[in-house]
Amino acid sequence: MRYLTAGESHGPQLTTILEGVPSGLALTAEQVNVELARRQKGHGRGRRMQIEKDEVNILSGVRHGYTLGSPITLTVENNDWKHWTGIMGIEPISKEEQDEVKRKITRPRPGHADLNGAIKYGHRDMRNVLERSSARETTVRVAAGAVAKELLKELGIKVAGHVVEIGGIKAEVNEINSLEHLQEVTEASPVRCYDSKVEQQMMDLIDTTKKNGDSIGGVVEVIVDGVPPGIGSYVHYDRKLDAKIASSIMSINAFKGVEFGIGFQAASRPGSEVHDEIAWSENRGYYRLTNNLGGFEGGMTTGMPIVVRGVMKPIPTLYKPLKSVDIDTKEVFEASIERSDSCAVPAASVVAEAVVAWEIATALMEQLSGDSMELLKENIQRLREHAQQF
Ligand SMILES: Cc1cc2nc3c(=O)[nH]c(=O)nc-3n(C[C@H](O)[C@H](O)[C@H](O)COP(=O)(O)O)c2cc1C
Numbered sequence: 522m523r524y525l526t527a528g529e530s531h532g533p534q535l536t537t538i539l540e541g542v543p544s545g546l547a548l549t550a551e552q553v554n555v556e557l558a559r560r561q562k563g564h565g566r567g568r569r570m571q572i573e574k575d576e577v578n579i580l581s582g583v584r585h586g587y588t589l590g591s592p593i594t595l596t597v598e599n600n601d602w603k604h605w606t607g608i609m610g611i612e613p614i615s616k617e618e619q620d621e622v623k624r625k626i627t628r629p630r631p632g633h634a635d636l637n638g639a640i641k642y643g644h645r646d647m648r649n650v651l652e653r654s655s656a657r658e659t660t661v662r663v664a665a666g667a668v669a670k671e672l673l674k675e676l677g678i679k680v681a682g683h684v685v686e687i688g689g690i691k692a693e694v695n696e697i698n699s700l701e702h703l704q705e706v707t708e709a710s711p712v713r714c715y716d717s718k719v720e721q722q723m724m725d726l727i728d729t730t731k732k733n734g735d736s737i738g739g740v741v742e743v744i745v746d747g748v749p750p751g752i753g754s755y756v757h758y759d760r761k762l763d764a765k766i767a768s769s770i771m772s773i774n775a776f777k778g779v780e781f782g783i784g785f786q787a788a789s790r791p792g793s794e795v796h797d798e799i800a801w802s803e804n805r806g807y808y809r810l811t812n813n814l815g816g817f818e819g820g821m822t823t824g825m826p827i828v829v830r831g832v833m834k835p836i837p838t839l840y841k842p843l844k845s846v847d848i849d850t851k852e853v854f855e856a857s858i859e860r861s862d863s864c865a866v867p868a869a870s871v872v873a874e875a876v877v878a879w880e881i882a883t884a885l886m887e888q889l890s891g892d893s894m895e896l897l898k899e900n901i902q903r904l905r906e907h908a909q910q911f
């Protein structure tokens with residue numbers, strides 16, 4: 522499966538086309554809208570989220586509530602577009618009109634794509650960069666992920682994401698007993714955190730940071746349960762599923778690092794406290810006594826839950842100005858802003874769920890070659906039996 526996205530942050534809409542989704546998957550706009558609404562929430566979001574109420578339009582590939590196997594087109598309209606029709610118009614305008622409506626951006630914001638994008642594409646107006654580099658694009662990636670999550674659900678695979686750290690405040694996550702429970706608790710939390718003891722501290726930190734004109738980042742975790750062993754492959758670098766998942770997390774705006782299981786802690790532990798010992802029982806087949814490696818060995822799933830974390834840097838647009846240089850005058854100035862999120866880690870945990878779900882669904886489709894849900898279900902059942910009896 523693959524998908525493309527298109528659309529500018531303040532343009533008319535975001536679009537995605539999903540290719541290779543099997544036929545016979547039950548899919549409605551309501552299912553996708555649940556995920557879109559989750560992405561819009563979270564303590565620390567800015568004024569833009571009060572303007573938008575993201576809802577999907579399904580424009581192809583689905584008939585009477587079921588996928589057809591043909592490309593699926595999903596769009597989400599930008600409510601804010603009506604305030605930007607002059608600046609973001611599609612039709613050509615005269616030089617005079619340009620000077621009047623375009624409000625050229627010549628001051629690159631540190632931490633954004635502005636300067637590098639302008640140099641690369643030769644844009645003297647950096648609006649031409651920031652409109653597309655904006656995380657507004659993650660809206661349709663969550664829509665694509667919603668489709669992948671429905672597919673995985675049909676195969677008995679669950680995906681849940683949550684926030685495990687904001688600005689150095691860490692959540693205690695040891696006692697999670699099921700992914701449904703995790704989902705329920707984190708859904709009710711304004712910071713999508715499982716640990717009610719630190720939830721308020723996280724919110725207070727976001728508020729103080731915002732009051733100080735600053736921003737804050739954090740760590741999100743995605744857990745996937747029910748993937749059979751042997752998905753992905755060790756035989757070639759570009760078939761390693763952990764690498765693909767890592768790349769998908771790194772592709773989310775502002776993400777700067779990824780780890781599986783104990784991740785970077787592996788550097789300071791002896792091997793005996795890292796590698797997951799193997800066990801076997803009649804009803805479970807092979808399993809591991811621990812899951813330090815987060816569900817992967819040799820680029821393949823072990824059958825244990827996949828546990829992947831990503832670190833998000835603080836939002837780059839700050840009320841507290843940062844130094845930069847005007848590309849026309851070359852004068853130093855201090856970048857200031859009109860509006861921004863001060864913390865988008867809770868929202869990003871929903872995006873992380875979506876991209877991970879997409880990678881896993883894609884790997885299953887590649888490996889089990891099911892063009893219909895019926896075939897896919899039969900094939901995954903065979904694979905599970907094979908692993909159990911091995
Ligand atoms: C859900 C989400 C919301 C974001 N909101 C903002 C924002 O309001 N202001 C901002 O400056 N950056 C925001 N970002 C981060 C920028 O989009 C990102 O840092 C920028 O595009 C540069 O990309 P890079 O950080 O990956 O290098 C957000 C990111 C995500 C995932």
Ligand SMILES: C=C(O[C@@H]1CC(C(=O)O)=C[C@@H](OP(=O)(O)O)[C@H]1O)C(=O)O
Nearest residue numbers: 567569570654655656657660860861862
């Ligand atoms: C619109 C979304 O996030 C936006 C991501 C973003 C950025 O620079 O990445 C900047 C802000 O946009 P604006 O400048 O219009 O306020 C956020 O609101 C969204 O998440 O749907």
